[in-house]
Amino acid sequence: MIEALLPPQVVTVHAYDDRPDEAPYPGEEDLVARAVESRRREFVTARRCAREALGRLGHPAAPIRSGPRREPVWPAGVVGSITHCAGYRAAAVARRTELAGLGIDAEPHEALPDGVAGTVTVAGEPGLLARLDRDHPAVHWGRVLFSAKESVYKAWYPLTGRWLGFEDAELSLEPGGGFGARVLVDGTRGDGGPPLTELRGRWLVDRGLIVTAVSVPH
Template sequence: MNALPACCPALLDHWPLPVPLPGARLVSATFDAELLAPSDFADCGLAAPKGAGKRQGEFLAGRLCAREALHLLGQPPQFPAIGADRAPQWPAGVCGSITHSHGWAAAVVGQRQDWAGLGLDVERLLSTERAARLAGEILTANELQRLQRQPAEQQAQLVTLTFSLKESLFKALYPLVLKRFYFEHAELLEWSADGQARLRLLLDLSPTWRTGCELSGQFSLFDGRLLSLVGIPTADA
């Protein structure tokens, strides 16, 4: 494979979440979008997206992680294409997800014989003030009630967790249902200190994925970030 650019000098094959998913591979990278060179996309064999340098740096780092994760999964080294809906298009027999935020990117991939959907999301932990402003947009009425029962110093983390898990849920389910849904259409039921979580759908997305369906998620905290993952086993889909 091509050498890595200075803006994204190393890729890490690891599992920074509490429960490994059998057969899945996760690759992450730290990156500095300010070091992105005009020739980096061409040197990597990837078309540059539209947008400012920050957006382009995130895109390149995420795609580099995805290419390496696919290689580790036994696929030919390749970048996932971009679909008409802007979602990554994975090779036949593979599902995956890409995420990036504030200098950190990652991709997770798995074989469809094992995983029907994978959703990965990373977020910077929200400040207390920003979490209070966004809570009403992200949380359902039941979630808001549970939020108020939490100690004040933990509420911002819970809002971040709810946001991230719902993003991961969307990424895992959208390729299966091809129907957009939003924060009010899912509910975080429970979470634990060891990084386990449970979500429930609040609308019908398909004959398989209907109101009341529950899905498992997991999360971890590191370096002021929250990483979440929702994996849908093929047997459940």
């Protein structure tokens, strides 16, 4: 499902359920040693998806450790992203020579919990969501916005090494399946590339899920 949102040079692998009693990959056990069972299963399956995707790029199977903000640490020369939610786990990877960054996210296609919308929106977005809710009521637009900001952050952090809060990007959501994110803070990158001032992505609703993805070209 996530593959429909990304350019062809991205390798994606997804799963809709877990393998019963699958153990963490050697070298990753400590990352979920204290996790509840549902979280452990999501992690194990998502990491398996990521290893399979890396294998298609020619990388041998190896532990995928986590960085300081729990982001996956990819092999040299690879960009990627992992997501998991109830009923879906996915990974996307690409060669760094082909893309500067990637971010993916999946969420249940449900309304945001009460009170959450006010904490994840900035000026202009509540009005946008109200218009979209009125004109396209079959979509839970608040959750689409939430997921899109998650994908933006996942693409942003490896390139900048800095936090990006929900209040630090203003989104435009397009009913046709696209979105844009205008970054409201300094977008200086650590790799010397052009500052991240705007990112583009795509979204999709299918099988009771929302999936979003951002790819950052060179």
